[in-house]
Amino acid sequence: MKLMRTIFPLLVVLLLLVALPGVVVFAADLMGYEASVNEWLEGRLGVSHRVAIALPAAMVLFCVPPLIVLLYFLRLRRKPVAVSSTYLWKKSIEDLHVNRLMQWLRQNVLLLLQLLAALLCIYAVLGPRLHGSIFGGRHYILMIDNSASMSATDVAPTRLAWAKQQALREIDAATDDDTGMLIVFNSTAETAQSYTNNRGELRTAVERIEPTQKPTRIEEALSLAASLANPVKSTENEATIPGAVVPGKERQYVPTEGVPADVHVFSDGRFPFPAEFALANLNLTYHVPPAEGSNNLALSRLTVDRGWQKPLPDDDENDPADPTPKVADRDADDATKATVTAFVKNYRSKPADKIVVRLEVLDAGRNLLRAYSRTLRPAAKRDQNVAGKAVQFYLPELAEGADLTLHARLEGANDSLPLDDESWFVLGVVRKAKVLIVTPDDNKLLRAFFESDAHKALADRTWETPAALTDAEKYLKPAREGKFDLVIFDRCGPATEDAMPNANTWFIGHPPPPFKPATAADDPQRVVPVKGPSVQGSLDRHPIMRNLRGLYDMAIDESFQLPSLPNGTQRLLEAAGGQVLIAGLPRGPFTDLVMAFPLMTSANDWNTLWPLQPSFVLFVRNVVTTLGNVRDAATEDPITTGQEKPIATGVTRRITVTSPDGKSKVFDRGTPRPEFIYTNTDQIGPYAATWAEPGTDRTAGRRFAVNLVPTAEHDESDIAVTTEIRIGVETIAADEPRKQPRDLWKIAVLLGLLVLMAEWWVYNRRVQI
Numbered sequence: 186m187k188l189m190r191t192i193f194p195l196l197v198v199l200l201l202l203v204a205l206p207g208v209v210v211f212a213a214d215l216m217g218y219e220a221s222v223n224e225w226l227e228g229r230l231g232v233s234h235r236v237a238i239a240l241p242a243a244m245v246l247f248c249v250p251p252l253i254v255l256l257y258f259l260r261l262r263r264k265p266v267a268v269s270s271t272y273l274w275k276k277s278i279e280d281l282h283v284n285r286l287m288q289w290l291r292q293n294v295l296l297l298l299q300l301l302a303a304l305l306c307i308y309a310v311l312g313p314r315l316h317g318s319i320f321g322g323r324h325y326i327l328m329i330d331n332s333a334s335m336s337a338t339d340v341a342p343t344r345l346a347w348a349k350q351q352a353l354r355e356i357d358a359a360t361d362d363d364t365g366m367l368i369v370f371n372s373t374a375e376t377a378q379s380y381t382n383n384r385g386e387l388r389t390a391v392e393r394i395e396p397t398q399k400p401t402r403i404e405e406a407l408s409l410a411a412s413l414a415n416p417v418k419s420t421e422n423e424a425t426i427p428g429a430v431v432p433g434k435e436r437q438y439v440p441t442e443g444v445p446a447d448v449h450v451f452s453d454g455r456f457p458f459p460a461e462f463a464l465a466n467l468n469l470t471y472h473v474p475p476a477e478g479s480n481n482l483a484l485s486r487l488t489v490d491r492g493w494q495k496p497l498p499d500d501d502e503n504d505p506a507d508p509t510p511k512v513a514d515r516d517a518d519d520a521t522k523a524t525v526t527a528f529v530k531n532y533r534s535k536p537a538d539k540i541v542v543r544l545e546v547l548d549a550g551r552n553l554l555r556a557y558s559r560t561l562r563p564a565a566k567r568d569q570n571v572a573g574k575a576v577q578f579y580l581p582e583l584a585e586g587a588d589l590t591l592h593a594r595l596e597g598a599n600d601s602l603p604l605d606d607e608s609w610f611v612l613g614v615v616r617k618a619k620v621l622i623v624t625p626d627d628n629k630l631l632r633a634f635f636e637s638d639a640h641k642a643l644a645d646r647t648w649e650t651p652a653a654l655t656d657a658e659k660y661l662k663p664a665r666e667g668k669f670d671l672v673i674f675d676r677c678g679p680a681t682e683d684a685m686p687n688a689n690t691w692f693i694g695h696p697p698p699p700f701k702p703a704t705a706a707d708d709p710q711r712v713v714p715v716k717g718p719s720v721q722g723s724l725d726r727h728p729i730m731r732n733l734r735g736l737y738d739m740a741i742d743e744s745f746q747l748p749s750l751p752n753g754t755q756r757l758l759e760a761a762g763g764q765v766l767i768a769g770l771p772r773g774p775f776t777d778l779v780m781a782f783p784l785m786t787s788a789n790d791w792n793t794l795w796p797l798q799p800s801f802v803l804f805v806r807n808v809v810t811t812l813g814n815v816r817d818a819a820t821e822d823p824i825t826t827g828q829e830k831p832i833a834t835g836v837t838r839r840i841t842v843t844s845p846d847g848k849s850k851v852f853d854r855g856t857p858r859p860e861f862i863y864t865n866t867d868q869i870g871p872y873a874a875t876w877a878e879p880g881t882d883r884t885a886g887r888r889f890a891v892n893l894v895p896t897a898e899h900d901e902s903d904i905a906v907t908t909e910i911r912i913g914v915e916t917i918a919a920d921e922p923r924k925q926p927r928d929l930w931k932i933a934v935l936l937g938l939l940v941l942m943a944e945w946w947v948y949n950r951r952v953q954i
Contacts, residue, residue, distance in 0.1 A: 196297055204250065204304055207311060210234060211247060235312040243310060250303045298944035305937035313933070324364050324380065324444050326410050326467075327352045327387070330452035331394055332371040332401035333826070333893055337453075337481070337904045339601040340474040345396050347474045348451035352391045355449055356384050366446075367391060370406035371399040372827035398604055398869050398893060399827040400901045401456035407912070410448055410467055454907025454919075457898045462913045469912065473919040476906050479532040482540060482563065482598045483605035483902035485573070485895055486528040486823065487591065489612055493522050493579055523612065525578040527593045530895075531563035532903050533600075538562055541596040544578045549588045549888070551871070558596075587612065588888070590871050605902045609871050609890035618644040618813025619668065619878075621660075621686075624675035625651050630784050630796045631675065634805050643806070643815055644671075651677040654684065664688065667837070668878075671813040676783050689776050689812035694783025694792070696747060697770065703745055712745035718760035718782075728811045729769070729778070730757050733800045741766070741793045744782035774860070776812060814860070825894035830863045830872075832887065837876045845870025845891075866891045 213222045214236060223233040236243055329352055335345040352367075359365060367378040367390045378390035445466040453474055525544060531537050543558045559576040583589070594607040622631060635646050647669075653659040654677070663669065664686030673691045682698045696702060701711040720737050723730055736758065746764045750756075755769035770777040783792045795801045809815060814833030824830050834840055840861050843849040845868045854861065863874070868891065875886035893901055908919045 200297065200300055200304065203301075204307075207304070207307055208247070210311060211236075211243065215244075232313055237310050237312045247307060249307075250300050253299050253303060298940055302937050302940040302944065305933045305940060309931075309933035309937065323362070324366075324446040325355070325359065326366045326368060326446050326448045327355060327391070328368045328370060328403075328406050328410065328448060328450045328452075329391070329394055330371070330401060330403075330450075330456075331369055331397050332455070333396075333398050333604050333901050334401065334453055334455045334602065334904045336396045336398075336604060337476070337601040339476045339480055339904070343396065344453055344474045344476065345394070348472075349391050349394060351451055351472055352449070353388055356387050356391070359384060366410075368406050368409050369394055370401070370403060371397050372402050373399075374403075374406035374409055376409055397826075397867060399867065400825065400893070400896075400899055401452070402899075403450075403452070403456045404459045404462065407459065407462055407464075407467070410446065411462075411465070453904065454910050455899070455901060455904065458911040459913065464912055464915060469917055471910055471917050471919050473906050473908060476904075478534060479566070479903055479905035481532045481600040481602045481605070481902055481904050482537055482595060483530045483532070483602075483893075483895075484527060484542070484593055484595055484608045485530045485605070485902065487593050487608040487610045487892070488526045488528075489591065489610055490524045490526075491522070493524055521581075521583050523580040523583055525580060525591060525593075525610075526575050527578070527608070528573060528575045529561060529563055529595065530573045530902065532566055532905070534565055536562060536565045537598075540598060542576050543594055543596055545592040545594075546580065547590040547592060549590070551590060554589075583612070590888070590890070602902065602904055604869065605893045607869065608892050609869065611871055611888045611890045617642070618670045618809050618815045619647075620644045620809065620813055621647045621649065621664075621669045621672045621688075622675070623649050623651060623653065623660075623673065623677055625677055625787075626789065628675055628785060631673070634802065640806070640809070643809055644813055654679055660686075670833070671809065676785075676787070685772070685777075687775070689778070691778045691780070691808055691812065693780050696745065697777045697779060700747055710748060712747055712781075715744045715746050715760075715764055715781075717742065718744050718764055718766060720758060720766065721761050722759045724755060724757045727755060727757055727769075729767075729804070729807045731807055733804055733807075735798055735800050739793065739795050739798070741782050741795075743786070743792055746781065747779070778808065778812060823894045824866060824889065824891045825896070826866055826869060826891055828866055828891075830866055830889060830891075832861045832863055832874050832889075834861050834874075834876050834885070837878075840874055840876045843873040843875075844868055845872065869893055 210222060213219065219236075223235075226232050226234070329345075329348050331345055335343065335348065337344050340347045356365060361382060361384075364380045364382050365378075365384070365387050366376070366380045367387060369375055369377045377394065378387055381387060445468065448467045448469045449472060450469060451472045453476070454471070527542050527544065529540065529542065539560050539562060541558055541560050543556060545556045546554045548554055557578050559578070561574050561576050563574045589612040591610040591612055592607065593610075598606050600606070620635070622635065624631060634640060635644065649659055655661070661684065664672065664684075667687040669686060669688045671689050671691065672686045673693065674695055674697075675693045676695050678692055678695045679685055679698055685698065690697065696712045699710050701708045703712050703714045705711040718741055720739050723733070723736055725731070725733070744760075744764070744766060747768070750765065750768065751770055753771040754765075756765050757769060758765070758767035760766050764781070766781050768779045768781070770779060784796060786792050832840070838855065839851060839853050841849055841851050842863060842865070844865070850865070852861070852863075861874075863872075866872070871888055871890050873886060873888045875884055877883075878885045895902060906919075910917055
C-alpha cells in the first residue's frame with residue numbers, strides 16, 4: 186500500500202511534465218511564434234512541429250484532459266449497501282478526506298491511462314518531426330565534381346585529388362552491407378559506378394576520375410541520384426493498371442516507394458543553384474575543399490574587330506613592336522587590319538602587378554607568325570565585384586579571308602587555375618557559301634552585288650537561266666545531291682516540290698511550290714496580286730533582318746500575297762492588311778525565303794527603289810551569310826567548353842573533327858544533313874572540322890575555337906569556395922548533413938492506441954472483480 190502511495194504521485198507529476206512542452210508549444214503557436222519555435226527546436230533538439238488540424242479544433246482537443254479530470258471529481262456516487270453502523274461510521278470518517286487529490290488518485294488507474302492517451306493524441310496532432318540522418322547507411326551516393334575549377338592547385342595537389350581522397354574515406358567507412366554508387370559531374374553527369382556493395386569496385390571507379398575543362402552544373406547529377414531515391418513511377422503500379430483506362434481518369438494503384446540514400450557531394454560549389462529541385466529522400470552532405478579566397482586571374486574573353494578601332498583610354502605599357510596606330514592611320518572599315526581586345530579579370534583581394542598579356546598570331550598549322558605583348562595592372566576584387574581590365578592589340582596587313590589563329594595568354598599570373606590563363610580565336614572567313622543564281626536575264630542588281638570584290642570572298646557563284654531547272658546536269662542532279670548551300674530563284678522557280686533543291690532557297694518575286702504564280706487561272710494555290718504595298722513592320726531580331734534601317738520608306742510597285750502560310754513561318758517583313766512581304770517558310774531542315782515582290786519587272790524596269798538604299802546591300806549579305814552557311818569567326822559568339830557547336834557542312838553524311846590535342850575522330854550521321862551539331866567540345870583550344878563537298882572530289886573544312894567563357898549565371902574562374910549551397914528551398918552548409926525529417930505522429934498514435942487497450946483491460950478486470 187505504501188508503494189502505491191509513492192507511485193501514483195510520481196505518475197501524476199510525470200504526466201504534468203509530459204504535458205508541459207505541448208502546452209508551451211501550442212501557446213506559442215496561438216501567439217504566432219510557430220516559425221521561431223520551430224527554428225529553436227530544430228537548432229537545439231533536432232525536432233520541429235506542425236499542427237495537423239485547425240487551431241480552434243486543437244484548442245478543443247487541449248481541453249480534453251482537464252475535462253476528464255473534472256468528470257472524475259464529479260463522479261462521486263453512493264451505492265446503497267446494507268452494512269453495520271460501525272462500518273458506516275468508519276466510511277464517513279474516510280469521506281472527510283475525499284477531496285485530498287493524492288489519496289483519491291490512488292484508486293484511479295483508469296484516469297491516469299485516459300489522460301496519457303489524451304496527451305499522446307494531442308502530441309500526434311502537434312505533428313512532431315525528428316530531423317536526423319538516416320541510420321544504417323544502407324545506400325549512399327558519392328557525387329564528385331571534376332569540372333575546371335576543381336583543377337585549382339590551392340589545395341595540394343589539386344581540389345579534385347582532395348575530393349577523391351575524401352570519397353575513398355567514405356568508402357572505407359562503409360560496411361559490407363552498405364550499397365554505394367558513384368556519380369561524376371561537370372556541365373553534364375554520368376554514373377561512373379552503379380549501386381554495388383563491392384567497395385573495391387567503388388574505389389577503382391573513384392581512382393579513375395580525370396579532371397576536365399568544363400564548367401559546373403549539378404542538376405543532372407541530382408536527377409541521376411533522385412531517379413532511384415525519388416522515383417516518379419512505380420513498376421508495380423504500371424503492372425497493376427487495367428488494360429483499358431478512360432483518358433482523364435488515370436489513377437495510381439500502387440504508390441511509389443523510393444530508396445532513401447545518403448548523398449555526399451564533393452565540390453567547391455561553383456555551380457548555379459537549382460531553384461526547382463526537391464531532395465525528398467536524398468540525405469545530402471556537402472563537402473568542400475579547405476581553400477581560402479580566390480587566387481586567380483583569368484583571360485576571360487578575346488574579341489576581334491575588323492579595322493583599327495579607337496584605342497582604350499587607359500592603355501598600359503605597350504610593346505614597342507606594337508605601337509598604337511596614329512589617328513590618321515585608323516580605319517574602322519579596313520578589312521586588312523584588325524583590333525584584338527583581351528579582357529582580363531582579377532579575382533584576388535589585392536591588385537595584380539605587371540601582368541603581361543602575350544598575343545600570338547598563328548597560321549592554320551599553328552606555326553608562330555608574329556607575337557605582341559602588353560602589360561597591365563588589374564585592380565583588386567571588391568566584395569562581389571570582380572575587377573576587370575582590357576588591353577588592345579592592332580594587327581596590320583591581314584588578308585580578309587586569312588585563316589589565322591590568335592592565341593592570347595597571361596604571363597606572370599602565378600595563380601591557382603592556369604586553365605583560364607589563355608584564350609583562342611580563329612580569325613577570317615572560314616567557309617564560303619556555294620550559291621546558285623537562277624535568273625531569266627542579266628539581272629544587273631544581283632550581279633553587281635555578287636560580282637563585287639568584297640562579296641566574292643563570301644560565296645562561290647554559279648549563274649543559270651530558268652531553262653536549266655529541267656536540266657539534270659545543270660540543276661536537278663547537283664540540287665538533289667546538296668551541292669549548293671543557297672539557290673536564288675529570280676522571278677522563276679521549280680514547277681513541283683520534287684524539284685526543290687536540298688538547300689536553302691531565296692525566291693524573288695515568285696512563289697515556291699506548291700504555290701502558283703498569279704497567272705495560274707482558277708488554281709486555289711495561286712498567289713494574289715497586290716498593288717503598291719506599304720511596309721508596316723519587321724522582325725528585327727532575325728539574323729536576316731539584322732541592322733536594317735529605313736525599311737518603312739521602301740517603295741514597291743507590285744507584289745503578291747500567299748493564299749496561306751504553313752506552320753512555323755517567320756514573318757520577316759509585313760505590309761498593311763497582314764500581307765507578308767518577306768517570309769521564311771520551313772521545309773524540313775531547310776528554309777525557303779520568299780520575297781513577295783521582284784526587284785525588276787519582266788520588261789527590266791525597276792519594281793522597287795530598295796536597291797538604292799544601303800539596307801538592301803546589307804539585306805543580301807545577311808541572306809547569303811545566314812542561308813548560305815557562311816561563317817565569319819569575327820562575328821560568332823564564343824563557345825565555352827561542353828557547349829554544342831553547330832557546323833554548317835552542306836548536305837553531307839560524314840565529318841572528321843580534330844581536337845586541340847591533335848586527335849581526330851570521324852562522325853557518321855547516316856542521313857545526310859546540311860548542319861552537324863558537334864558536342865565533344867571538352868578541351869580549350871582550336872578545333873578543325875573537314876568533310877567531302879557533295880558532288881565533288883574536294884575537301885571542305887572550317888576551324889573554330891573553344892574557351893572557358895564566363896556566362897551571366899556562372900563564372901568558373903571565380904574559384905572562391907562556396908561554403909553554403911541552396912538546393913530548391915533548402916540551404917545546406919558545408920560538412921553539415923542535411924537532416925531528413927521523420928514524422929513522429931505515427932508513433933504517438935500507436936502508443937495512444939496501446940494505452941487505450943491497457944485502459945480497456947484494466948476496466949474489464951475491475952468489472953469482473
